[in-house]
Structure formats: C-alpha cells, structure tokens
Amino acid sequence: MKLKQLSLFLxxxxxxxxxxxxxxxxxxxxxxxxxxxxxxxxxxxHLIVEDWxxxxxxxxxxxxxxxxxxxLALVVSDRPGGLAELxxxxxxxxxxxxxxxxxxxxxxxxxxxIICFEDPDKAIDALGDRAVAGIDVMHAADLxxxxxxx
Amino acid sequence: xxxxxxxxxxxxxxxxxxxxxTLDPVLLRDLQVERLHAQMRRAQQVPFYRKAFEASxxxxxxxxxxxxxxxxxxxxxxxxxxxxxxxxxxxxRSEVARYxxxxxxxxxxxxxxxxxxxxxxxxxxxxxxxxxxxxxPEHTVHVAFGYGLFTGGFGLHYGIEKVGAAVVPVAAGNTxxxxxxxxxxxxxxxxxxxxxxxxxxxxCREEGVDPHDLKLRxxxxxxxxxxEKMRQQIEAELGIEAFNNYGLSEVLGPGVSxxxxxxxxxxxxxxxxxxxxxxxxxxxPVTDGSYGELIFxxxxxEAMPILRYRTRDIAALETCPCPCGRTSVRxxxxxxRTDDMLIIRGANVYPSQIEESLLRVEGVAPHYLxxxxxxxxxxxxxVKVEVLPAFFSDKMRLMQALREDIQRRIETxxxxxxxxxxxxxxxxxxxxxxxxxxxxxxNMA
Numbered sequence: 001m002k003l004k005q006l007s008l009f010l011x012x013x014x015x016x017x018x019x020x021x022x023x024x025x026x027x028x029x030x031x032x033x034x035x036x037x038x039x040x041x042x043x044x045x046h047l048i049v050e051d052w053x054x055x056x057x058x059x060x061x062x063x064x065x066x067x068x069x070x071x072l073a074l075v076v077s078d079r080p081g082g083l084a085e086l087x088x089x090x091x092x093x094x095x096x097x098x099x100x101x102x103x104x105x106x107x108x109x110x111x112x113x114i115i116c117f118e119d120p121d122k123a124i125d126a127l128g129d130r131a132v133a134g135i136d137v138m139h140a141a142d143l144x145x146x147x148x149x150x
Numbered sequence: 151x152x153x154x155x156x157x158x159x160x161x162x163x164x165x166x167x168x169x170x171x172t173l174d175p176v177l178l179r180d181l182q183v184e185r186l187h188a189q190m191r192r193a194q195q196v197p198f199y200r201k202a203f204e205a206s207x208x209x210x211x212x213x214x215x216x217x218x219x220x221x222x223x224x225x226x227x228x229x230x231x232x233x234x235x236x237x238x239x240x241x242x243r244s245e246v247a248r249y250x251x252x253x254x255x256x257x258x259x260x261x262x263x264x265x266x267x268x269x270x271x272x273x274x275x276x277x278x279x280x281x282x283x284x285x286x287p288e289h290t291v292h293v294a295f296g297y298g299l300f301t302g303g304f305g306l307h308y309g310i311e312k313v314g315a316a317v318v319p320v321a322a323g324n325t326x327x328x329x330x331x332x333x334x335x336x337x338x339x340x341x342x343x344x345x346x347x348x349x350x351x352x353x354c355r356e357e358g359v360d361p362h363d364l365k366l367r368x369x370x371x372x373x374x375x376x377x378e379k380m381r382q383q384i385e386a387e388l389g390i391e392a393f394n395n396y397g398l399s400e401v402l403g404p405g406v407s408x409x410x411x412x413x414x415x416x417x418x419x420x421x422x423x424x425x426x427x428x429x430x431x432x433x434x435p436v437t438d439g440s441y442g443e444l445i446f447x448x449x450x451x452e453a454m455p456i457l458r459y460r461t462r463d464i465a466a467l468e469t470c471p472c473p474c475g476r477t478s479v480r481x482x483x484x485x486x487r488t489d490d491m492l493i494i495r496g497a498n499v500y501p502s503q504i505e506e507s508l509l510r511v512e513g514v515a516p517h518y519l520x521x522x523x524x525x526x527x528x529x530x531x532x533v534k535v536e537v538l539p540a541f542f543s544d545k546m547r548l549m550q551a552l553r554e555d556i557q558r559r560i561e562t563x564x565x566x567x568x569x570x571x572x573x574x575x576x577x578x579x580x581x582x583x584x585x586x587x588x589x590x591x592x593n594m595a
Contacts (some may be wrong), residue, residue: 005544007544011573041570042573063576064574065537065574067539069544099545
C-alpha cells in the first residue's frame with residue numbers, strides 16, 4: 001500500500017526548482033503531483049511520479065539530492081467535510097501526519113490525498129484494507145490504473 | 151571673566167593626564183631598558199621563558215637598548231593556549247587580584263591575570279587616553295562595553311573612575327533602554343564598539359529621537375577594527391568627536407594606545423609597552439611608516455609578564471612628533487590580521503571554530519562558507535553548510551531542527567548567533583588545499 005514519493009532538497013534560488021523537473025522530463029518520467037515546502041533558505045520538493053525507480057535513478061545521476069519517502073494515498077469523498085472526516089479517523093487512531101497534498105487524478109467521484117504519516121506502517125495497520133468504515137487506502141499498483149485525470 | 155594677561159604667554163606644559171606621556175625620548179629609552187630588565191627577571195618565574203633564557207644564555211644585563219628586544223623569545227596565542235590555564239603566571243595565586251579572558255579557537259578562553267598594581271596601572275593607562283580624548287572629572291560616561299571576562303568594560307570603567315568622572319555601567323545590549331539612559335542621565339561621553347555606536351544612532355532614529363539632542367560630546371571606540379569612513383559617519387550621526395583606542399587582553403586590555411585630539415594615530419604608552427612592527431614572515435622590522443605585524447612587550451605587568459606578544463594585527467607605526475606634545479610613537483588603525491581571525495560584532499571568531507562545531511553535528515559535511523555583511527550598523531553573518539545526502543529529510547520539521555542544532559552549536563563555540571543556510575552537497579566551491587571559507591562583504595577598507 002505504501003507509495004514511493006521522491007523528495008528533493010533545493011536551494012531557494014531562482015531557477016532551482018526547474019533543475020530536477022528537467023531531469024525527469026529528459027528521462028521521460030511523468031509527474032502526477034507535487035508539493036513544495038520552502039523556507040527563506042531552502043526548499044523541499046515532494047513528487048509522485050509514474051515510474052519512481054526510473055525517476056530516482058535519473059535524479060541521482062544528475063547530482064540532485066533525492067531520497068524516497070513512504071507515503072499513503074487515501075481516497076477522500078469530494079464534498080464539504082470529506083477531508084475533515086478522514087482526519088477525524090486519523091486522530092481517533094492516534095496517527096500523526098507530517099504533511100499532505102492532493103493527488104491530481106481522481107477515482108470516480110472521489111478525490112485522493114497523498115499523506116505522509118509519521119509512521120506509515122502504523123497507519124496501514126490502523127486504516128488499511130477497509131479496517132475503518134469509509135476509509136480507503138489505495139494500493140500503489142492501483143494508483144494509476146484505477147484513476148483518471150480530472 | 152579673568153583679565154587677560156598682556157605679558158607674552160609662556161609655553162604651556164602639554165595638557166595630558168600623566169607627565170610620562172611627554173618624556174624626553176632619550177630618557178624614555180633608558181626607562182624602557184630599565185623596565186625591560188625588571189620584566190625579564192619577573193619572566194624568569196615563568197617556565198616557558200626560563201627555558202628560553204637558559205637555552206639562549208640571555209641575561210637581563212645583555213640588553214642595552216630597546217632594540218635588543220629582538221633577542222628575546224616570541225610569544226604567540228598558541229603558546230598561551232599550550233600553557234592553559236595559568237602557565238604564564240609569574241606570581242603566587244594569592245597575589246592575583248583579577249582574571250580576565252579572551253575567546254580562543256577551541257572554545258576555551260585564554261586567561262590573563264592582574265595583580266593589584268597591574269589593575270592600578272591599567273586604570274592609569276586608560277585614564278591617559280580618555281583624558282586625551284576630552285574626558286574631565288565633571289563628565290558622565292555611558293559604558294556600553296560588556297562587563298565580564300572581556301577586558302573592555304572593566305578597563306574603561308577604572309580609567310573613568312581614575313579621571314574622576316561618573317560612570318553609567320550600562321554594559322551591552324537592549325539598545326532601547328540605552329537610549330533612555332542617554333536621554334535621561336545626559337552623559338557627555340559614550341564608550342562602546344564603533345559598530346554599536348552606529349546601531350545606537352540607528353535605533354535613536356527608529357525611536358524618533360534625534361541623536362543631536364543628546365548631550366553626548368565625545369566617544370571612545372575600540373574592540374574591533376573600523377574605518378575612517380565609519381568615524382565620519384559616527385561623528386555626523388551622533389554629533390560627537392570620535393576617538394580610537396586599542397588594546398588586547400594578552401598584554402593588558404584597553405590602554406595600550408589611544409588617540410589624542412589630533413586624530414593622527416594612537417599614542418602607544420611606551421613607558422609601559424615596547425612595540426615592534428615586523429614582517430610577519432621574517433619577523434624583521436619593517437621600515438618606519440610601513441605596514442607590519444605589531445608585537446608588544448609589556449614592561450610593567452607583574453602577574454603575567456608577556457614578552458614579545460605577536461598580536462597578528464597589521465598596522466603601521468608613526469614616529470614623527472605629534473603636535474599635541476606627547477612624545478610616544480603612534481600606531482595607525484589596524485587594517486587587517488595575519489591569521490584568519492574575524493571580528494564579528496566585537497567578538498573574535500576563527501573559521502576553525504565553525505568547522506569544529508560542524509564536526510559535532512551529524513548529517514552535515516564540514517564544508518562551509520562564512521558570509522559577512524553589514525547591512526545597517528551591525529554585522530550579519532550567514533554560514534552556508536552542506537547537508538549530506540543521507541541526512542536530507544523530506545520533513546521540514548527535521549531540516550529546521552538540523553539548522554537550529556548547527557546554529558546552537560556555533561553560538562556555543564563562538565558566542566555569536568549566525569544565520570545558517572543549508573545547501574545541497576557539492577555546491578560550495580572547493581579549491582585545492584585551503585578552500586575559500588570567508589566572504590567578507592563588510593567593506594572595511
């Protein structure tokens with residue numbers, strides 16, 4: 001169920017976010033979604049790509065500071081309060097969230113959130129395989145074939 | 151008003167604190183030799199010097215002129231550090247009246263000691279340059295130097311007391327409150343580092359206070375190198391006359407030299423110090439007026455008779471007579487250092503201290519770049535540090551924690567809070583051998 005996210009360390013300077021994106025373009029790796037966290041001095045770029053292994057190798061070869069992080073893709077009902085309910089469940093299971101961002105593709109009527117839990121394994125135990133009614137953690141393999149672009 | 155005498159005025163004696171400041175040069179040389187003999191005898195109590203004298207066979211009687219000083223052993227900061235904490239003490243501990251210290255590369259200070267007589271001499275020498283720079287018994291003096299192991303605060307304090315003026319021992323920090331005191335206690339004299347003087351002017355304006363409305367007339371500044379341009383700026387912004395003074399804890403603290411109203415170099419108190427100006431590589435004296443490294447021998451200090459201390463400070467000496475009537479040799483402002491020591495907001499910082507701090511932090515490479523700026527009045531320091539790929543985290547929280555850890559460790563070692571900038575590996579420029587680790591944009595020239 002765990003999904004590999006590519007995490008990149010960037011200097012907060014003009015043009016620096018473009019560098020890894022170009023590397024991925026040249027390697028033919030499609031970016032599905034991303035989030036960027038920044039401070040005045042540096043930034044952290046989180047990427048979900050279709051072929052993370054190929055992307056990872058290409059970025060490493062290009063000299064980027066990159067590592068992988070296990071994240072989960074959770075289905076969230078696309079209506080007011082959908083995400084709030086999901087987070088209620090996480091709270092109830094004492095799961096700490098480091099950060100999250102929205103996935104650009106959707107499944108049917110539902111949206112998908114990429115969530116980095118402090119402890120992804122604990123999150124899978126608590127939420128995975130429909131352990132909680134209304135919570136659906138997607139399998140990494142289904143992330144692309146069960147979803148479609150918005 | 152007193153009636154002016156119509157008789158031709160007799161040449162007035164020089165208006166100075168101590169007649170010793172105008173000693174006839176020939177008599178001064180005799181006094182220096184006599185005091186150097188006594189100092190060598192005191193130095194015999196220090197194993198470091200005793201060994202050197204035994205090895206060379208040099209005796210006080212072999213010294214006939216101040217120039218013979220070159221036969222004496224050199225003392226460096228490393229020598230002091232190697233004999234930490236008190237290996238250079240020449241008197242029993244019971245005779246020590248005071249300890250001070252200065253920062254060192256290892257985080258350990260080097261200590262200096264004073265007997266009761268030393269503290270008195272120190273007060274007198276500070277009184278000399280303060281008096282030369284306008285201080286009179288009726289004045290009030292605002293001292294914004296740190297009081298503590300740093301010699302600046304106490305040295306100036308005693309000098310002011312010696313002159314008979316009133317001290318406001320504000321010490322460093324809390325500029326808003328300092329401005330309140332400057333307004334309400336109406337001191338005529340300000341004592342601090344030159345950059346702090348500019349900071350006071352800046353904060354005054356922010357607070358809506360016109361510095362020219364203060365009663366300040368004179369300022370005595372030291373503790374860090376500064377430029378003629380800064381003097382003009384301080385004088386214009388605060389509406390005062392600014393005086394430069396120089397000293398270092400290893401040979402005394404403030405009081406080694408200071409300017410008179412002519413502002414043409416700092417008079418070295420030659421009856422207490424022998425100065426040499428040498429080529430830092432050959433240790434040969436440079437020609438008069440040329441820049442070289444200053445070496446000081448304290449002629450009267452009892453507790454720690456330091457001989458020929460290499461200051462690492464680059465300056466030029468001036469022997470032509472000063473119109474003020476003082477007869478001593480003068481030194482021009484310090485223009486640089488022979489080592490890589492940086493003076494940041496008055497604190498001595500060595501790049502190696504930053505390297506040592508980084509070695510204690512897991513996750514960063516000991517590659518760094520120190521960038522110094524002076525956007526307003528105060529120095530700002532940024533240290534760029536390379537993060538090792540294995541320690542890069544996707545979690546901002548952990549990266550910030552790493553940054554704060556580095557900042558804390560550097561502050562613990564150097565005493566200076568620096569901005570830390572994390573950069574990817576291999577992004578800082580490497581050069582063969584010693585890499586360029588400092589970019590000083592402060593424009594001190």
